[in-house]
Amino acid sequence: MASDPSPVPKAAPPARVLSGIQPTGRFHWGNYCGAIRQYIDLQSSGESYYFIADLHALTTVRDPARLRELVHAAAVDLVALGLDPARATLFVQSDVPEVTELTWLLMTVCPMGLLERCHAYKDKKTRGLAADAGLFTYPVLMAADILAYDATVVPVGEDQVQHIEVCRDLAGTFNHLYGEVFTLPRPRLVAGGAKVPGTDGQKMSKSYDNTIEVFEDPAAQKKKIMRITTDSRPMEQPKDPEGDHLYELFSLFAPEAERAAMADLYRRGGFGYGEVKKALVQVAGDFFADARRRRAELEADPARIEAILADGAARARKQAGAVLGRARDACGLSRGATAPGRGA
Numbered sequence: 001m002a003s004d005p006s007p008v009p010k011a012a013p014p015a016r017v018l019s020g021i022q023p024t025g026r027f028h029w030g031n032y033c034g035a036i037r038q039y040i041d042l043q044s045s046g047e048s049y050y051f052i053a054d055l056h057a058l059t060t061v062r063d064p065a066r067l068r069e070l071v072h073a074a075a076v077d078l079v080a081l082g083l084d085p086a087r088a089t090l091f092v093q094s095d096v097p098e099v100t101e102l103t104w105l106l107m108t109v110c111p112m113g114l115l116e117r118c119h120a121y122k123d124k125k126t127r128g129l130a131a132d133a134g135l136f137t138y139p140v141l142m143a144a145d146i147l148a149y150d151a152t153v154v155p156v157g158e159d160q161v162q163h164i165e166v167c168r169d170l171a172g173t174f175n176h177l178y179g180e181v182f183t184l185p186r187p188r189l190v191a192g193g194a195k196v197p198g199t200d201g202q203k204m205s206k207s208y209d210n211t212i213e214v215f216e217d218p219a220a221q222k223k224k225i226m227r228i229t230t231d232s233r234p235m236e237q238p239k240d241p242e243g244d245h246l247y248e249l250f251s252l253f254a255p256e257a258e259r260a261a262m263a264d265l266y267r268r269g270g271f272g273y274g275e276v277k278k279a280l281v282q283v284a285g286d287f288f289a290d291a292r293r294r295r296a297e298l299e300a301d302p303a304r305i306e307a308i309l310a311d312g313a314a315r316a317r318k319q320a321g322a323v324l325g326r327a328r329d330a331c332g333l334s335r336g337a338t339a340p341g342r343g344a
Contacts, residue, residue: 015046018151018185020053020093020142023070024060027077028211029284030196030204033252038155038190040082048088049149049316050078055093055100055141059134075305077215080295091312093145098320103137103144105327109173110140119162143167148320150183161187178330182323196252197245199228214288215295222281230273238269246273250280253287 021027021035039050052074054067061067071092083090093099115121118139124131142163146154147170154164164187171182197203198210205211212224228246233239241247241263251259262279265271298305328334 015042015153016149016151017042017046017048017153017155017188018050018146018149019155020051020056020145021074021078022053022057023067023074024057025070025206025211026073026213026215028204028206028213029249029252030198030211032081032214033196034157034190035155036078036081036083038188039078039088042153042155043084043087045153049091049151049319050083050088051091051093051096051145051316052078053093053145056138059132059138072302072305075309076295076298079305079308080291080298081214082291085308085312089312089315090308091316092309095309095313096148096316096320098317098324099141099144099148102148102320102324102327103141105331106140106143106147106170106174107137109177110170114166114169115139118166119159139163139166140170143170146185147171147182148323149316150319150323151185152183153188154185155188155190157190161189174327174330178327181326181330195248197248199224201229201245212284215292218285221284225281225284226274226277228273228277235272236269239266241266246276246280250276250283254279254283258283 017039019035019039021031027036039048042048052071054071057067057070061070075090075092078090079085115136120138121131121136124135139162143166146164146167154167156164164185168184171184175181195203198205198208199212200208200210202208202210212221216224228249230246244266247262247266250262254262258279262276325334
């Protein structure tokens with residue numbers, strides 16, 4: 001009997017996920033819900049590379065002691081929140097110098113107009129603020145961050161999609177000129193990442209000074225929560241939970257049954273916002289209780305964090321070195337033994 005000539009479909013290769021987070025301040029609820037939680041979820045989907053973007057942070061953090069402190073705190077926080085060094089490569093951006101060389105190679109194929117259209121630069125210019133070359137070329141360094149690890153998936157919020165488009169444009173141009181060197185990544189939108197409200201109802205952001213930090217002192221955190229801005233509707237008036245920023249914060253951490261019960265309370269009316277704030281203090285405390293315990297253990301053993309970062313950097317450099325080698329070969333920077341000045 002003849003065998004079936006139909007080709008056997010090839011299984012799709014596992015994703016290689018890459019993302020970085022800036023150490024410009026302590027992580028807040030918006031960072032966790034908008035990025036970190038997805039990092040943890042994606043650890044089991046294939047290879048994962050996550051880095052602490054200290055080179056990017058240099059555009060805003062100019063105190064060296066503070067930067068070192070924030071980098072260490074970021075590493076401790078990420079591991080405490082569930083990033084597993086056995087399943088994901090965690091490292092500090094500047095510990096992989098191959099990325100900065102790759103940035104220059106990409107600069108040589110990057111049109112000025114492409115960078116002039118990028119949001120961060122345009123926003124500063126529109127507001128009449130000074131923009132340094134670091135901010136202007138920031139998207140090229142970000143592209144090198146991604147391409148150095150042959151990343152296929154980059155989790156981002158909607159405001160970061162443009163940077164992935166820039167990355168794909170630069171990789172495509174380089175590949176067109178020199179051959180298929182770079183893997184073109186695709187963005188993975190972080191669901192709801194832009195919707196975490198701050199204490200004033202605006203998007204939670206350090207820029208607005210409206211954040212609630214993940215590992216903030218519990219008493220200070222409670223004080224912030226109890227001061228969250230609310231409207232002045234009477235207690236007895238029913239309220240729609242949808243669109244209410246206090247309810248949205250509660251929903252981030254409450255189990256489904258508690259969310260439903262709180263929504264019913266809103267619709268019935270007859271409650272004060274202070275009651276909701278106390279419930280938020282409780283559910284957030286319960287949600288992060290295990291992470292707080294792990295963080296205390298990690299802080300007591302700083303050598304463990306440094307070992308994790310050193311191991312991550314070694315793994316990241318191996319991958320980035322291979323990609324940089326391909327790029328150097330392609331554009332003519334690598335010379336063999338018979339090159340001029342290298343013998344016969």
